[in-house]
Amino acid sequence: MVRLLRYGTVFGPLKERWRYLYKEDLYRRRIEAGPEPERFRSALINWNYDAELHACTHRFGxxxxxxxxxxxxxxxxxxxxxxxxxxxxxxxxxxxIALSFTHNSELAKKGEQIAEEFIQKALRYWYPKLPQEGVDAVTQFLISESTVSFISSKLGFKTLIRCDVPTPRPTMLKSALFAFIGAIEENNNRSRAELFVADFILTHLVGKDINEIWQIKNPMGLLTKVLEEDGRQAPESRLIWATGVSSVLSTYIVGVYSNKEFLGKSAGTTISQAEEMAARDALRRLFGTDEQRAPIPKHSVEGPEPAYHHIVSGYQVFQHQNEPFRLKYNHKSLNEFQLAYETWGKLNAKKNNAILIFTGLSASSHAKSHELNPKPGWWEQFIGPNLAIDTNHFFVICCNHLGGCYGSTGPSSIDPKTNKAYGTSFPMLSVEDTVRAQFFLLKYLGIEKLHASIGSSLGGMCSILSGLLYPKNVGRVATISSCIAPYPTAIALRYLQRKMIMTDPNWHNGHYY
Structure with missing residues (x-):
């Protein structure tokens, strides 16, 4: 007979013993029942397919x-x-009853064609010397079932596909992604569809070696063919160096030359192996696919925001030459400077309808298109008639910051003392200097008081400071995604960004112009 104690039995507390037996029984039943069968997502109580589709469109913009x-x-x-x-x-x-929808086969064909054509066009632009065989190999890798199905699942299409199985097969994932690209082209335009390809498919090259994607079976034969087509002599292999020839750890270094011109070199455990690898190295150098090159060059594909380096005209210039412009730091000053600015709308007779827009760190003065520069600006959708900043009522001014490189005086400008680019000898600027310089422009335009000062990011800081420095000259302040002072994290990130630039071999202490 089990002796009952105050808190259980001699074998332990009743509660703990009961819980152990219960868990053991649940585990046994689970093993006997086997794995839980897959269920369609639509079987869930809270599933709303239309809401998921709407969320998908908003997720991709x-x-x-x-x-x-x-x-x-x-x-x-x-x-x-x-x-x-x-x-x-x-x-x-x-x-x-006839169904109100159809399957995605036609859209998938259209999307795959768009993706293939755009990828080939991008590869020919990035690697102009790469043979068509290499372009085709990389293209087929990017539009292959394994690559596209992986991208599709990561983008969340796995739960949106309607099919006959709970978990879509790779072919279904591939068709859905290409059909989505086709749908973008059908609803918007081809450029939007190509932008999607650039953002989500072409970027799959990051971290990949093109030379591994394109498997060259006969590198020396291909090298000979390329040189012949280029009108150059056939390649010649030469043994550059060898060590451990009489041992099991022999190493040979072979170089490949064409008419005494060095093409490439590599090492190998045998001469034939080293010769083959040297031919591959020569091909990488000729095709521009060497290991030092990024698979996707900078500024290769432009997004919805315009490329600032294309904006080199269409602005007006304000020259400050009357008096030295004293800067906040290091007791430095600029004897003269210029500011690039653009305007929209008309200034009224009282000159009280002006809005000054301060740009972010890297933006130009081209916030909105106009006759002198019809290219879309970086705030194209916010400035204009009947828009958020209505040019029917306001005279809008946007200026490239002092120290910028889109028309205003900055490090790339010529120093009148040395007749060379300033480089890092350009004096250090503060946000206060940026604001004060632009108020000289307002004085030149005869504007005593702004209707509003608007800015985002760094421009938001300038907007706040304009109200503090010139409280009687600024009617309103609007700041977007900004602060009165940066957090330590932001300062640390800016430090890392500067270090990344300064460690570039072409930095040359800032004198690289």
């Missing part, structure tokens, strides 16, 4: 017809399943 997107996410197996269910239910062809 695309304006799409929901019915077109529904078609893009519908696999042909889903329609076959519905037809089969209707037949099993005893419905004849005449009794069946």
């Amino acid at each position: 695309e304006k799409m017809n929901i019915e077109v997107l529904r078609c893009a996410m519908t696999d042909v197996s889903f329609l076959n399943q519905i037809t089969k269910q209707r037949t099993e239910a005893g419905l004849t062809a005449t009794d069946q």
Whole structure:
């Protein structure tokens, strides 16, 4: 007989013993039942397919017809399943109601064609010397089922695809992604579809070696062919160095030359192996696919924001020459400087409808397109008639910061004392200097008081400071994504950014102009 104690039995507390037996029984039942069967996402109580489709369009920033997107996410197996269910239910062809949607085969074909053409165009632009065989190999890698299905699953299409199985197969994931690209082209334009390809498919080259993607079977033969097409002599292999020839750890270094011109070199455990690797090295150098080059060059694909380095004209210039412009730091001054600025709208007779827009750190004065520069500006959708900053009522001014490189005096400008670019000898500027310089422009334009001072990021700091420095001259302040002072984290990140630039071999202490 088990002796009962105050808190249980001699074998331990009753509660703990009961819990152990209960868990053991649950585990045994779980093993006997086997793995839980897969379920369709639509079987969940809180599943709302239309809401998921809307969320998908907003996630990618695309304006799409929901019915077109529904078609893009519908696999042909889903329609076959519905037809089969209707037949099993005893419905004849005449009794069946026509479905309001179709499968994504046509959209997938269109999207795959867009992706393939754009990828090939980008590769030919980035690697002009790469043979068509190499371009095709890289293209096929990027649009292959394994690559595209992986991208599709990571983008969340796995739960949106309507098919006959709970977990879509790789072919279904591939079709859905290409169909989505086709849907973007159908709802918007081809450039938006190509931008999607650039953002989500081309970037899959990052971290990949193109020379490994394109497997060259006969490198020396290909090198000979390339040199012949270029009108150069056939390659010649030469043994540069060898060590441990009589041992099992022999190493040979072979160089490849064409008419005494060095093409490439490599090492190997045998001469033939070293010769083959040297030919591969020569091909990498000729095709521009060497290991030191990034797979996607900088500024290769432009996003919705315009490329600032293209903005070199279309602005007006304000010259400050009357008096030295004293700077905040190091007791330095600029005897003269210029500011590039652009305007929109008309200044009224009282000159009290002016809005000054302070730019971010790297932006130009081209915030909005105009006759002198019809290219879209970086705030194209916010400035203009009947827009947020309405040019029907306001005279809008945007200026490239002092120290900028889009028309205003900065490190790339010529120092009148040395007749060379300032470089790092350009004096250090403060946010206060930036604001004060632009108020000289306002004085030149005859504007005593601004209707508003607006800015984002660094421009937001300038906007706040303009109200502090000139409280009687600024009617309103609007600051976006900014602060009165940067957090230590932001300062640390800026330090890292500067270090990345300064460690570049071409930095030359800032005198690289």
